[in-house]
Amino acid sequence: MSTTVVRSPAVAKSPAVTRRRSPLHRLAGFGAGLVLVAGAVVSLVPFLWMAVASTRSTSELFHSPPPFLPGGRLLDNLARLEETIGFGRVMLNSLGIALVHTVLSSLVSAMCGYGLAKFRFRGRGLLLGVVLATMMIPFQVLLVPLFQMMASLGWVNSYQAVILPFLASSFGILLMRQGFLDFPDELLESARIDGSGEVRTFFTVVLPCVRPQLGALVIFTFMSAWNSFIWPLLMLNSEDKYTVPVALNTLTGLTRIDYSGLMLGSLLATLPLMALFLCFQRQFISGLLGGAVKQ
Template sequence: MKLKPRVIALNVAVAFIALMVLFPLAWMVSVSFMQTGEAATFPPPLLPDSWTLEHYRTLFVTQGMGQYLWNSFALATMATLLALGFTVPAGYAFAKLKFAGRDRLFQLLIGALVIPAQIGTLPLFLMLKGMGLVNTYAGALVPWLASIFGLFLVRQYALSIPDEMLEAARVDGASEGQIFRRVVLPTMQPIIVTLGLFVFLGSWNDFLWPLIILTDQSNYTLPVALAAMSREHVQDIEMMMAGSVITVAPVLILFLALQRYYIRGMLAGSVKG
């Protein structure tokens, strides 16, 4: 079958855009295996002359990268579990349960989406300082407990659950808790995975809030630790690239492993309800 020039041009454009997006990531990985100072030459080499793991060994042995990696993983995991625990039941309630002021309250929450999150940073910090939660992971987790966007996402998906299915379960004598556990949660699996992925990636990559709330270096997450190290090793491009690979690789692998659930959840949440 002969391809039309329009189709060929579209494929070439898509391939070019993909190359532009992937090239910096590929070069970052390549530089992380170069000898010290090799990336500073001009023109910068695309591949190492001799591959080395020296920078990764330095990061884990002398810079404590293993501790920062664990801090990020623990914080992102707890943020994800807590966010799902609060947001999924709330989103379902706004979609399927009737209570006084439900619609007006939801409209008020949606209206708050236009307010930049940075505006609430100082008041939240002062509140947590008064509660003694500065430099604690509990304080770092507070902004992730429930997000308005996550609530909206879950609600839109929950609207697609047939009311007849819920009523049939009620007629059979199931309580609201049993309906939620046995009927709603299995049905909402795609959007739960999608929301969990959103929260995990957001918490893992968050820089500003951990920088503000975590004052002890031993509590730093990967982005904060990498920024702190860059001030001391600003000329060591190869080690900074190795640190960037360590920061990016886990979430990239997680996204690729769960992307089919993510796409299903986003598409279903955008067209249903």
């Protein structure tokens, strides 16, 4: 009894599988890694110096050579910062203003972007052009007319004067419009056939599908409101209503500057921004890449 062995034909290996990277490619990858590491170190040096300076006295910062290790004046600087400007109070002021402004501005931008993307009406192209044109107007040009408007309304030295004038963001409207353009019209028609109203459709069907763009908009809007300096400086006259940037500006006097207090206040002021970015970093990256690839 003979046994027949059937040999299967040899599977040709793909050249892409067996191909190895050349030494030149490996060297280029190693050089790119070194450049990225060097860039990360250069970017972190100011933050490390800020952390070290917040634990030192102002006189110690001007020693030669300067200190590169943390000191023991952190609690003293924090107590002096609280006594001088009421840092806890101004942090709460900035947090409240930034949160309210972020929620309202994101909602306004989302609704405007949805209207420009999904509704057909006369003058839509002209309105979109006006929104684009407003991005070219410098902020400094608007200061005087906005101040006169707030003064005529009696809103000077009030939080609504800081929050309300900048709710409609042209950048936010265009960002959300781009996200809504990719939303299929068939889902809107299905929701309307099922009896869902426009408001319910917007909040329950459309808005959850553009979370990447909304997350990116939240980060941009919160950072803009948190770091705003010129407009709160013009509007707020009472020290108990100051925001963090305005309050830290009072530490720079004509003859003496509290550098250690400025460093500590600036370091603490970056913590909410870092926490917000860590919470929304995935949506932030996805929102920036939204619409970059067409199926």
